[in-house]
Every structure is written in structure tokens, then in C-alpha cells.
Amino acid sequence: MATLADVARRAGVSPATASRVINGSSKPVADELRERVLKAVAELRYVPNAHAQLLARPQRSVVGVLVHDVSDPYFAEVTRGLQRVATERGRLVIICNSYRDPDREVEYVDLLRAQQVAAIVLAGSGYHDPTVNALLDERLAAYAATGGRVAVIGRHRHRGDAVLPANEEGARLLGAELRRLGHRTVGVLAGPRSLTTTSDRIAGLGAGLGEPLPEARIRYADFTRDGGSRAAAELLDATPGLTAIVALNDSMAVGALNLLRARGVRVPAQVSVVGFDDMPIAADVTPALTTVRLPLAELGARAMTLALEPAAGRDRVESLPAELVRRDSLGPAPA
């Protein structure tokens, strides 16, 4: 690997001069020397060692992003927004997947700290477990204390600027719509109990329906298609007179749709199904999914924007609205 010294030697100048040419220092360099340096750079295919640079000039230009799983469409979309802003601002992004393991999350925070990243963006639902939260908080605090910037998406209870999707409000909208259409016996396909997203959405749904949801009508499973399918089967078997199934994300809703089709249940004539998040797939299944749109990319973009701004006096909190998207999978309750 060619070093700056190699370049300088080849160009017949000092490393100082070479450095100044290469990263356009304010200090002027004679044209001839500049030429010679650039020539040497090209010939040696020199690329400065980023670690050495960062050590010498602690100008932090990379941002760490911590998500549950990039290949999940939810995070893919959030990440898209994050990346867009980061790219506009000339920042490199390191993406880490915690795979929903809180311990791994803490590890990654330390790892990003070690990388001297300019900011850490934490995306995705938080956990209920107070031990976990305390541990994570402590690490984030240590990071923030040394000037690191922290932004969180959809996690109310952490330090740092926060961007919140209107989980509760969106679910309320959904609940109100179900009620308007006469649904009284509603079942819920919920994500893992440990996630705050799950409980927020359940709470909002109850509020919209006008009555709290009996625990017996909630089935907890993974936020996946298969999770949705299994949970829907259980719910159906256990609940006579069920007229609507609310899946707490679209993947689960798609799983439910598949199960109902396999069982020959007509949607929405016999049972309505609604989802959450408005992933691209929601529009493409049959019947097209009624769901709640969350501006995911926008969420990411806002979070990155906050993360790249200097810290405000106190933690900022922004909330982005949810919107009901009416499609075909929700109809009036059968008589």
C-alpha cells in the first residue's frame, strides 16, 4: 500500500506539501509542485489511509446506523431515507443489524463508538425490558457525553433526538374505521410482546374501537408472514364470530391473507383483514390490503438530518403522522 511518504518522495517534495495538495488545504502550493504530486498520486494509485487521517484530524464523517434487520422491508425503507440524506451530506454510513438482539445492540453501539462515528442512529422498536434499556442508555450517554450525536427512530424512551412514527394514532384511525364498519369481534395479530411498537399499536387500536381489546383476542408472534399465518390460524380457531383481523404489520397481514385463502374464507366478505405500515407489497396482494401508511423513508431522512445537526439544548422530538390507506381487504362486518 503506497503511503503519503511514497508519493512525496516520488514527487520530490515533503510529505507536508503532498498532504496539502491532496486534501486541498488552504495553504497555497506552487502549480508545478502540485502537478508533480498529482502525477505521483495517479501513478501510485495512492489512496490516503482513512484511519491515519482520522487519527490525525478527528474530523468525523461517518454515521452509524443500527437497525433490527436491513433486509426487512420496513427497515429497508427507513434505511433508504437515512442513506439519501447521508449521501447528500457526503457522509458514509455503516449499517449494523442487531437482529432484534438487545445485547448485540449494546455491542454495536460500542463498536460504533470505537469507530469514532459522528452520530449513531438507532432505528426500530424499543424494548420494554428496563434492564436492557438502562444498559443501552448508559452506553449512549457515554457516547453523547463525548460529543457524539444520537438520534432514535420510534423509541420514545431513549436519550437523543427522536423521530416517532404515529403508531398509536395510526392504530386509532384503523380502530375507528373498523368500528364505523360495524366490526365488533376483532382479533389482533401482534408482533413480539417485548417491543414497544406492539403495545403502542394495540393501545391505539383499542382506543379507536372504543373498548379495550380482550387479551384473548390478541395473538403474539413474529412480525413475519409465517408468524401472521400461524397466529391467524389460532385466532380463527379460538374465536367464533370473528369478523376482522388486524395485523400489526403488513407481512403478518399477508400471511393471514394466505391462510384465509387456503381455508376458503372470503376476504372481505366473510372476514376483513387490515395491515400496518403500507409496505409496497400491500398494494399487490389480492385483495389489496387496507393498511396504515407510515412515512418510513421520511422517518429515516428526518432522523439523519437531526443526527447531523449540532445538538440542540435538549433532546428534540418530532412526530410524523400516519395515514389510513383504504383498499379492498376491509369491508363492512357481515350481518
Added chain:
Amino acid sequence: MATLADVARRAGVSPATASRVINGSSKPVADELRERVLKAVAELRYVPNAHAQLLARPQRSVVGVLVHDVSDPYFAEVTRGLQRVATERGRLVIICNSYRDPDREVEYVDLLRAQQVAAIVLAGSGYHDPTVNALLDERLAAYAATGGRVAVIGRHRHRGDAVLPANEEGARLLGAELRRLGHRTVGVLAGPRSLTTTSDRIAGLGAGLGEPLPEARIRYADFTRDGGSRAAAELLDATPGLTAIVALNDSMAVGALNLLRARGVRVPAQVSVVGFDDMPIAADVTPALTTVRLPLAELGARAMTLALEPAAGRDRVESLPAELVRRDSLGPAPA
């Protein structure tokens, strides 16, 4: 930010000893000193500066991954495989999105080089443009020349170990199946012309059908749902007697399906539709999509494995098979 010197001072030892305690050197340290150091580390929330570490001990532990766009399900899946192996091996992954811009790709290679990454994995279709390829190749060569490892996924014409999806073979399978079912007037929804993936799949398809595809039956567009929808509309309008549409990826196929539904064309009774890649969505649309499964996560996993192994004498090439997945969207050609 606390430094090693701070820790050492607080523990009343030399930085050397502190360092040895912290990263478990083989050199023994007395229990009492070790305790003191660990205590200081905890109290100061010390995390070693990764850049300084990398400078001092050039043990390269991060791997760069360059994809077109992580939020595209194709790359999401490939990335999942890459990450799995990287995590198993204790490597950190930096993901960069080129957004299909070849220039940005070159930039990112340099950036990863600057980061002293242990390996670079290039995923996604290559380009036809020889200028672009030459530039990229030159940069990769410079990297490889200094001991960097390079692995590419689905790009035949680059240096470095390669893992290739059976694009051509998969398309051939598809073509043969269409032919068997009596389809003679087949249209193609192709991705961008500049990508080798597009041409490989077209070539395979022609081979399977038993006759080369007339250019008039190919429509080039983006590898997206909307691209597929638009291209399908054009194709349908321009081709009387069309009995089957081959989309060169599943997103385009879904777009086509939507368009056909909107126009009241029955699938597969009137027109068959097939996709490519077997994305998760393929099973969830109606009718479920007949498509070609590419082991995408496996592709990523193999590429990462190769990248993390020491270089072989010459570039290795592995090919992973494609498999025809029969679902409902392909039927016999109408009489």
C-alpha cells in the same frame, strides 16, 4: 473521549499494561493490576479508538460491500447472506449503495480502500460499458495488488473470485417451459440495457424457447414494479396475439400483473406471466407467480466466504444453480 493513557493513569499502570489487559494479550498480567485496569475501563466507559488500533495493528477486520441498493429486495436477500457469514466470522460490514451509478461505484471502491477493509464484495449486475469496467477493474487491481481480497457476485468480467447466479440457465429453463406449454408469441419485460444481467437472461430465454427473441418483443425499463407496468402496457399494445409475458425480475412481473388486472385480462387464461428471482412477494400475489428461484442469500454467503479466505492462486469462479418454481401465473397457451 477517554484514551488508553487516561485508563492507565487512573489504574496506576503503564499504557502497555493497560493495553495488554484490555485486549487479552498473551502476556500475563498480575490479577491485582488487571482488576484495577478493568475498573478504570468501566468507570471511564473507555472504548479503544478503532482507528488508532488499526493503525498500530493492521489487522483488517472489516469488509466492504457494494450493492446497487440495499432496499431492493434482491440485494436485501443477498446482503442477508453476506451478513450472516460476516457475523459468524466476527467481521463488521460496511454497506455502500451505488444506486446503479458506475462512477459512484468507483468512488466507493476507493473509499473502502482508504478504510483498509480486508475485502471488498461487489454485488449486482455488471455493466456493458467497457470504459466503466476498465476504470473499476483498474481500481480493484490496485486494491488486490496490496493484498486486498475481492469477490464479485454476478459479474463475470471482473477480477477477483466470483460467484455467479445461473441467470442464463434459469432463463433457459423458463423458455423451455413456455415452449412446452405452447407459447409462441412471447414478450419480454427487460431491465436496463446497460446491465449484463438483462442480456444474460434474454440470451437464456431465447435458447430455451428454441428461437432468438425478436427485438420488437423486448421492452427495456427499470427493474421496478412501475417499470414493469409501463413496459407491459407498451408490449401489449404493440403485440397482437401475445400469450405470455416474461418479466426479467419479480418486481416487474408484479407490475405487469397489476396492469393486466386493471385491463381485465385474465392471468393465465388469456396471458401468462412469469417472473425471475423468486422474491418473497412472488408467492403472495394472485395468481402466485411462476418464477425462477435464485439462491440469493446463498450467493451472498458464498461470496463472503470466498472473500474471507486467503487468495487462491487464480480467481475462483463458483456457479449457483437456478430452479424453476411453478406456481399459478403460467398456464398453457390459449388455443
Added chain:
DNA sequence: ACCGATCAGGCAAGGGCTTTCCCGGCGGCG
């Protein structure tokens, strides 16, 4: 009781880059 072997700990040399400070040479001004 002495010598050599063994062991734990510290010193200091990098690793590649940036940047401050300094120096020599030039031009302009008095």
C-alpha cells in the same frame, strides 16, 4: 548464599497522516 533463569511490567518505537511553527527568499517600500 550466590548465580542464572524466569517472569511481570515499563519504555519507546513505530504506524500514516495533518498541521503548527519556522525558515529562507522574494518583492515592495522607505
Added chain:
DNA sequence: CGCCGCCGGGAAAGCCCTTGCCTGATCGGT
């Protein structure tokens, strides 16, 4: 004609960490 100020270039310190080498001390053997 002499001095000052300015300007372009280089020497060197420092960023934070690891590790080879050395030293002082302890211990065992004779």
C-alpha cells in the same frame, strides 16, 4: 540600497494504540 513583510516549503510534533525489547525482581537450584 536596506529593511520589513509576505509567501511557499519543510521539519517535526502529535493523534492513540500495540508490541518488541529491556530491566528489575523473584525464585529455584546448587
